[in-house]
Amino acid sequence: MTTWLLDLGNTRLKYAPLVADGQLGAVHAVAHDDAEAWLAALPEGEVACIASVASPARRVALLDALCARFQRLHRVHTEPALGPLRIAYANPAHLGVDRFLAMLAAADGRAALVLGVGTALTLDVLGADGRHGGGRIAPSPEVMREALHARAAQLPARGGDYTEFADDTAPALASGCEGAALALIERSLRHATTLLGQVPRLCVHGGGAQALRPHLPVHDWVPDAVLQGLARWHALRIA
Template sequence: MTQDWLFDFGNTRLKCAPLGADGGVGPVRAFALSELDALPSGEVAYVASVASEDARVQLLDALSRRFRRIAIARTAAQFSGLRIAYANPQKLGVDRFLAMAGAHDAWPALIVGVGTGLTIDLVDRDGRHHGGRIAPSPTLMREMLHARATQLAPMGGTYAEFANDTEDALVSGCEGAALALVERSLAEAKRLLGTPPRVLLHGGGADPLHAHLKDAHLRPALVLEGLARWARMDVVA
């Protein structure tokens, strides 16, 4: 039987997985833009992309040679019980939209994406999106500091609450800034909802933050989980 596939194309990497017979997400694979010739083939390619237009065109061109149909996910004001806070749905990144949809089983949830950027979104138990935040991720903070002051290393170091080495201070400061934003958002979410939401972490930079966030849950394929949910609706339609 020909396989349908899910593709999550972010600013730094492409992740894909087969759509399971049960509508779930199969084993996840990662590709660089230079590896598009190695992509799988199948019947339908379900795509979520926040990459640049040039990169997106390259991906769609590669997929068009491997799949009979390409279905591109887009943000909607309402989807599968989710109601987003944005007055203009198209201004909300499809990755954030799908991550919220993918977290359906965990609402109320504070959903934290750690990739090129750090994104935070709050969804209550009824699927109402209360809005969110966008900031540089710890990785991007390091890269930006290095770009302005080349003597500051763009990577390396060990996290400490009070570091006694520059590399350690850099990683501690950048990760600490992200942790503080998540913790502030969690405190405000508790106040707003009257109950603590689950904290769900996803994205390539989630692991370092997870080590310092008590009771947070790693959901590395959350965007693909939401895309699978969107694909199921596409099949029903």
């Protein structure tokens, strides 16, 4: 049976097949700003498992297109508990399914701080027993830049490299917005260590993380964390 896993985010769709032993096959990514192109790129198979944090319109467009390509669709939702993971939110619907799945992928018996950088920057603390200790949500550095540019057009939305104290506007903006994110991560690591009684490993994923990675402490780079969580969800719920 051919099974595909699909992660529909705010800017792109990532998808991969399940192969032997429930592992991910080759991961594909396509931006969904061109409706015809991204829907035309969809795979075909028997079973599709879908996680979406995108707008309702994009989600419906994806599901409609998949109905013509797959025999069965499973839309994944956040659950109070699955496998070793126990989320902290009283209302599971309030926790994004991308955060839920990234934590599910990270719940391997080791304490972790799960950092996702996309449209939003998210941080979730996870005990070695799989218990979620809560999280944070902030704008990503890219969104900070775009918000400043929207309010003051003379401030460029792109450009510049991180430096501690910049000598021009573009690097000052890069340093300020990326530095704000780094400070939040450092504070979260410090408080997660206090909460857990040990230093958690830092698990990083998301398309916006690359600019931050050179300035982060030692970390695990898990670019396909949501898809890996989908693979684990499939093993626990479908297989």
